[in-house]
Amino acid sequence: MEQQPFFNVCFSDHMNDHYGWATSHPLKEHLKLTDNQIAEYQDSLIAHIRYVYEAAAFIGIGGAVIQDHDQSKFGEDEFFAYAKHHKGGGAPEEFSKAWLHHIHNNPHHWNYWLFADGHSPKGTTVENGAVYMPIRYSMEMVADWMGASKAYTGDWDMMKWLFENMPRIRLHSKTADDVRGLLDSLGYADVVYGQRWAHEIE
Incomplete structure (x- = not known):
């Protein structure tokens, strides 16, 4: 790159x-x-x-x-x-x-889109404690993960990090689909289909 x-x-x-x-x-x-x-x-x-x-x-x-x-x-x-x-x-x-x-x-951090204890304004569409993260930010989030991997491990491959961290990441279901699709396109099918987000474990 x-x-x-x-x-x-x-x-x-x-x-x-x-x-x-x-x-x-x-x-x-x-x-x-x-x-x-x-x-x-x-x-x-x-x-x-x-x-x-x-x-x-x-x-x-x-x-x-x-x-x-x-x-x-x-x-x-x-x-x-x-x-x-x-x-x-x-x-x-x-x-x-x-x-x-x-x-x-x-807003490129998934935590930005969470509501503490489910307290959200009336009429807000909340799933799994989170609102939808626009694709522009979820793409930046994945780029951030990749950049962190390269900067701190010397390798672009973030497979190990994803397996370790996906279970604690809480996303709106549509955001989860967006991120899974992006990760799949980047060659992370194993983690896309072999690991779950936090809300899928509970």
């Missing part, structure tokens, strides 16, 4: 500015982060986003559609806790808050 040039237009001019901001931010001292930890996490995050762009292009969505992918991770609500957590650095409470902020502000 070829790297998409759109990424370079969006990010390359801003990374030095972001590094300068991060290394002088009060949260750096609060979480006892080093400049090296900040640089390592920023590089890792950029690599992940590059791979997501490549995966998105491969499955049929362009860079302009996902130009805001994971941008919240560069903000203070997420960046520093993620940097501390990166490579097992600790600060679990801070990371939990950052993770909640992330999934509730990024």
